[in-house]
Amino acid sequence: MPVKDQKKPAPKPSEAVEVHRKHVEEFLKDEKYKAKPATLNDTSDEAKP
Amino acid sequence: MTYRPTFRKQGDGSRCAWSNCGPASHAMAADRHRKGVDPKTPHGWLPTPSEIRNYMTPNSCGGTNLQQNDAACTHMYLVNMDVRYGVPWTTFRSAIISGRGAVVQILYSKVPARFDGSPGFGGNHAVFVNERRSSDGAYLVYDPLADGRRAGIPKGPQWWPASVLQAAAYAMPGTAAGCVNASFTRDTEV
Numbered sequence: 136m137p138v139k140d141q142k143k144p145a146p147k148p149s150e151a152v153e154v155h156r157k158h159v160e161e162f163l164k165d166e167k168y169k170a171k172p173a174t175l176n177d178t179s180d181e182a183k184p
Numbered sequence: 185m186t187y188r189p190t191f192r193k194q195g196d197g198s199r200c201a202w203s204n205c206g207p208a209s210h211a212m213a214a215d216r217h218r219k220g221v222d223p224k225t226p227h228g229w230l231p232t233p234s235e236i237r238n239y240m241t242p243n244s245c246g247g248t249n250l251q252q253n254d255a256a257c258t259h260m261y262l263v264n265m266d267v268r269y270g271v272p273w274t275t276f277r278s279a280i281i282s283g284r285g286a287v288v289q290i291l292y293s294k295v296p297a298r299f300d301g302s303p304g305f306g307g308n309h310a311v312f313v314n315e316r317r318s319s320d321g322a323y324l325v326y327d328p329l330a331d332g333r334r335a336g337i338p339k340g341p342q343w344w345p346a347s348v349l350q351a352a353a354y355a356m357p358g359t360a361a362g363c364v365n366a367s368f369t370r371d372t373e374v
Contacts, residue, residue: 144274145272145274145275145277145278146278148277148281148316148318148321152281152282152283152373153282155278155279155281155282156282156283156371156374158275158278158282159275159278159279159282159284159371162268162271162275162278162279163266163268163368168268168269168270168271169267169268169269170269171251171269172269172270172358172359172360174358175269175356175357175358175359175365176308176357176358177249177250177289177308177356177358177365178246178247178248178249178308179203179205179206179247179248179249179289179307179308179309179310180203180247180305180307180308180309181202181203181246181247181307182194182202182203182205182292182301182302182305182307182309182329183202183302183303183304183305184195184202184302184333
């Protein structure tokens with residue numbers, strides 16, 4: 136799944152914001168993360184008042 | 185300083201209120217995405233959970249998902265978010281650090297008592313994450329259930345330790361191990 140497939144690890148928190156920004160921009164271009172997994176039930180439930 | 189949207193509670197007395205975690209979280213995300221600027225569409229501004237709900241399911245209630253809410257926000261507020269599944273935690277962290285907000289899906293049973301906005305509820309839920317604090321790595325979480333409606337329930341945005349947000353997001357049923365499902369706003373800090 137995605138963790139193994141990720142080409143480049145994300146930068147460490149201490150790295151410059153621009154490094155994080157570039158990483159995220161590249162990630163968002165990757166089509167495989169746009170597909171909803173068949174097993175995922177991501178519909179929210181009813182909370183209790 | 186990172187723009188902070190107006191907090192929206194889901195328990196606002198409107199139709200489907202207690203199923204409106206998705207619409208409430210996306211109302212806050214849309215506000216962040218636009219940094220509070222009215223898109224001048226026929227819909228109200230600032231965004232409200234009830235208006236998003238009424239657009240999505242005018243005749244029914246029940247839970248909603250990221251795609252539904254994103255489609256509604258795109259139509260209503262010209263806010264086209266990036267919905268992604270199986271996002272590695274470190275990449276999620278990078279997104280928040282670099283200037284995006286995100287709606288994150290979580291399993292509420294993993295939320296500890298001090299952040300619990302609905303004691304006894306343990307199902308699927310959505311929260312809006314606005315920013316990360318570099319000093320301790322905590323995240324500013326806008327939980328639509330945290331409305332302070334009675335003693336013991338937090339009110340408004342809270343700084344959740346990364347471990348809390350991570351555990352709750354990882355536990356969302358059907359999510360890839362070590363990953364989260366999230367809908368990201370645009371980078372507002374460029």
